[in-house]
Amino acid sequence: xxxxxxxxxxxxxxxxxxxxxxxVLTMGLALLIVIMKAIGLARDDLRWDAAARFWIRIFGITFxxxxxxxxxxxxxxxxxxAAFSRYAGSVIGNxxxxxxxxxFFLESSFLSLLIFGEKRLxxxxxxxxxxxxxxxxxxxxxxxxxTNAFMQRPVGFAVGPGGSLYVADFAAFLLNPWALAxxxxxxxxxxxxxxxxxxxxxxYYALQRVHADQAQIFLRIGTIAGLVSSLLVAxxxxxxxxxxxxxxxxxALAAMEGRFTSGGMAELNxxxxxxxxxxxxxxxxxxxxxxxxxxxxxxxxNVRGLNEFxxxxxxxxxxxxxxxxxxxxxxxxxxxxIMALASLLLWRDxxxxxxxxLWVLMLTFPFPYIAVIxxxxxxxxxxxxxxxxxxxxxxxxxxxQVHSGTVLFTLIGFGGIYFVLGVLYLFLVGxxxxxxxxxxTIGEPSHG
Amino acid sequence: xxxxxxxxxxxxxTLYVVMDGFDLGAGALHLLVAHTNDERRQVLSxxxxxxxxxxxxxxxxxxxxxVAFPAVLASGLSGFYFALFLVxxxxxxRGVAIEFRGHVQNDLWREFWDRGFSAGSILxxxxxxxxxxxxxxxxxxxxxxxxxxxxxxxxxxxPPIGILDWYTILVAVFALIALMGHGAAxxxxxxxxxxxxxxxxxxxxxxxxxxxxxxVLTVVTSIMQPAMWHAFLSRPLAWLLGAxxxxxxxxxxxxxxxxxxxxxxxxxxxxLGGLMLATAVCLFPVMLRSVDNAALSLTAYNASTDxxxxxxxxxxxxxxxxxxxxxxxxxxRLHRGKATAAGxxxxx
Numbered sequence: 001x002x003x004x005x006x007x008x009x010x011x012x013x014x015x016x017x018x019x020x021x022x023x024v025l026t027m028g029l030a031l032l033i034v035i036m037k038a039i040g041l042a043r044d045d046l047r048w049d050a051a052a053r054f055w056i057r058i059f060g061i062t063f064x065x066x067x068x069x070x071x072x073x074x075x076x077x078x079x080x081x082a083a084f085s086r087y088a089g090s091v092i093g094n095x096x097x098x099x100x101x102x103x104f105f106l107e108s109s110f111l112s113l114l115i116f117g118e119k120r121l122x123x124x125x126x127x128x129x130x131x132x133x134x135x136x137x138x139x140x141x142x143x144x145x146x147t148n149a150f151m152q153r154p155v156g157f158a159v160g161p162g163g164s165l166y167v168a169d170f171a172a173f174l175l176n177p178w179a180l181a182x183x184x185x186x187x188x189x190x191x192x193x194x195x196x197x198x199x200x201x202x203x204y205y206a207l208q209r210v211h212a213d214q215a216q217i218f219l220r221i222g223t224i225a226g227l228v229s230s231l232l233v234a235x236x237x238x239x240x241x242x243x244x245x246x247x248x249x250x251x252a253l254a255a256m257e258g259r260f261t262s263g264g265m266a267e268l269n270x271x272x273x274x275x276x277x278x279x280x281x282x283x284x285x286x287x288x289x290x291x292x293x294x295x296x297x298x299x300x301x302n303v304r305g306l307n308e309f310x311x312x313x314x315x316x317x318x319x320x321x322x323x324x325x326x327x328x329x330x331x332x333x334x335x336x337x338i339m340a341l342a343s344l345l346l347w348r349d350x351x352x353x354x355x356x357x358l359w360v361l362m363l364t365f366p367f368p369y370i371a372v373i374x375x376x377x378x379x380x381x382x383x384x385x386x387x388x389x390x391x392x393x394x395x396x397x398x399x400x401q402v403h404s405g406t407v408l409f410t411l412i413g414f415g416g417i418y419f420v421l422g423v424l425y426l427f428l429v430g431x432x433x434x435x436x437x438x439x440x441t442i443g444e445p446s447h448g
Numbered sequence: 449x450x451x452x453x454x455x456x457x458x459x460x461x462t463l464y465v466v467m468d469g470f471d472l473g474a475g476a477l478h479l480l481v482a483h484t485n486d487e488r489r490q491v492l493s494x495x496x497x498x499x500x501x502x503x504x505x506x507x508x509x510x511x512x513x514x515v516a517f518p519a520v521l522a523s524g525l526s527g528f529y530f531a532l533f534l535v536x537x538x539x540x541x542r543g544v545a546i547e548f549r550g551h552v553q554n555d556l557w558r559e560f561w562d563r564g565f566s567a568g569s570i571l572x573x574x575x576x577x578x579x580x581x582x583x584x585x586x587x588x589x590x591x592x593x594x595x596x597x598x599x600x601x602x603x604x605x606x607p608p609i610g611i612l613d614w615y616t617i618l619v620a621v622f623a624l625i626a627l628m629g630h631g632a633a634x635x636x637x638x639x640x641x642x643x644x645x646x647x648x649x650x651x652x653x654x655x656x657x658x659x660x661x662x663x664v665l666t667v668v669t670s671i672m673q674p675a676m677w678h679a680f681l682s683r684p685l686a687w688l689l690g691a692x693x694x695x696x697x698x699x700x701x702x703x704x705x706x707x708x709x710x711x712x713x714x715x716x717x718x719x720l721g722g723l724m725l726a727t728a729v730c731l732f733p734v735m736l737r738s739v740d741n742a743a744l745s746l747t748a749y750n751a752s753t754d755x756x757x758x759x760x761x762x763x764x765x766x767x768x769x770x771x772x773x774x775x776x777x778x779x780x781r782l783h784r785g786k787a788t789a790a791g792x793x794x795x796x
Contacts, residue, residue, distance in 0.1 A: 060547070061547070061548075061551070064543065064544065064547035064548070065544070067500060067543060068539065068540040068543040068544055069540070071503070071507065071536060071539055071540075072533075072536045072540075074507055074510060074511075075510070075525060075532060075536060077514070077525075078510075078514075078521050078522055078524070078525025078526060079525045079526055079529050079532055079533070080526070080529075082522040082523065082525065082526035082594070083522070085514065085518055085521055085522035085525075086518050086519050086522035086523070086593070087518075088518075089514045089515070089518025089519075089521055089522060089753075090514070090515055090516070090518045090753035090754070090757050091757075092514070093511055093512070093513075093514025093515035093516075093518060093521075093761075094515050094760075094761055094764070096510075096511040096514060097508055097510075097511025097512050097514060097515055097761075097765075098511070098764055098768060099507075099511070100504055100507040100508030100510075100511050101508050101511075101764070101765070101768030101769065101771065101772055102764075102768050102771065104501075104504040104507060104508070105501055105504050105508075105771070105772040105775050106771075106775060108500035108501040108503075108504050109501045109775040109776070109778065109779045110775075110779075111500060112496055112497040112500075113497070113779075113782065116790070116794065116795050116796075117782075120782075158754070158756075160753055160754030160757065161753075161754060162519075164518060164519075164753065166753045166754040166756065166757030167757050167760050167761075168756060168757075170760045170763070399522075399526035399529070399594075400592075400594055401526065401527070401594045401595070401596040402526055402529050402596070406529055406530060409530075410529075410530075410533045413533065413537065417537060417540060421540070421544065424544070424548065428548065428551050428552075431551070431552070
């Protein structure tokens, strides 16, 4: 049986990846729903209200799964990472508790009004509730990012009684520059995800030649928001994030790029398999100087390779880290191309009739999900072997008295439960999509 | 400062018990008080707008414990590892049941989720009771500050102990009945028709049962933990809270008889809340009791973080807590009046 830390890591990784598939959509959709409702109000156009109502139903199902899979995340800090919690709980507890007080109460109080309250609240009241949900879900995102940012680059803390950490400078901790950059990158990637999903459903309706009005709205908002956000997710936010990694986690950057030796004019690897034993990249295709430029702004900057760092500080899964980063960056580039092409067709008023493009839009909605998950894998695998960068190693953070057999039991349990949950989710969302948006006069109920 | 944070956490956990308690109780009674689809939707409409926000009290209280007493959170959550995952899975089942049930108009689908909602709620009531029982009885803390408990040993409440023994099961039975009484009082207030009639009758009966079990549990706990009984006798605040609890308990009967169901529900809230807070006062400063060596117990004093850390966290808490209370006032006002089942395909 492998070492318990392996199972703790696998369980956390599995449960957080599964969980995040849902909030990534709801955070992005929350913004798009606000935009749809705002346009509906401004133009007094009921088609936009119907579009918002349709996506609110999807939002509701997704949000529910996000809530129930999110609660275990909060608990697993204590159950599986007790040594880490005792050491740094007084720091990260701040952001986790603030997420509860400032974000979760806001979201959970107004969720049922968003889903069921359109009739009771009227158009303006319902718009206000949509804004409350948007604010709540984006605040929630910040507190989680700030928690992660502390683990990536610990700031604002001091060492207290018994050697454990506490927050000494609250502003420095909460406004960690790492958190600000990561937040921008992360939230925009949520908008990319929602845009692709909205465009995908629009493309499906257009291909099926049903719900023509809604198909047009979904495609328009999906491609415009999709183009803007997929550009922003790369530049400036992704770029800023990469420069922070280059500055504070140079060993992670070397591993992400499969860079084994140092040097200037560092090349960016587009393709190639890292061979860690032989310390080289097999059959690489590379752009000379590009990595130096992206990391430090000039082509001649030296980018340090893994050879400059002690092996005990190397990320412990270099291959997976390399692929995660390259999948994210590659898909990010492809997504910009897709949305640019779709926007061009939209601008020329040909998108609704270009079946090829519609097929592409309908089928590529998994891309942002894969990019988001591999992006997070890059952040978390790049942080290894540290749990808190430079302060606490992952191997020292797990619960000392919880053994492998116990963790494997709960991991298997989660596997079963989340499989069923995933099937139910797809079933319910599939039904909503087949059922389609429903036009009503103002204030009428949504679903017949 | 340490005392303030002990109080904050006791207050937030108590709010969790009285708030999520009513929807857990309603869930445990779901199949009993509501027979037809319309009646069941009435129950779900009554708790639907609140259950998720109620559950946030648990998350927020956990977060506060994390900030102020990280050693208690770390030791407690990892020590009860197994039991906690059973709680988490029940929370998943229950939350999904409430939110998914109304999406498909099919009898089998509804029956499945009705049963899941009810089973999840009953099990959670029991688990939370077991957790309270474990805190009262104590855990086998080692000098490292860690402990590990298996689910059960010989059920004797003597070392080697497990999570389940006759004492913690007794507390769990009491907790489940108390939460069911609380849920019945809530439903009697928020529903009309047959569900209201059944809930009113059940409030009365469940509170009679509570009246029978409460003294038994008090006596048993005092025998097992004489220190708690002495703490109770010497702390006037505990008398006050105990008296509030007793007044709430009597209020349930008085107001239910007079048909004033909101007041009866508030009485039930005072009963549960007073009992929880009085228990916290009697336990202070112990947070995680050691069964065999009192010196190893984790207390508010030896498990708290640095005073400056506590001070800083108080700033955001003082802003966030009133905001949370405000949201509750808003949703209770927006959903005032009796809950009814909405048209087919709408609402819960």
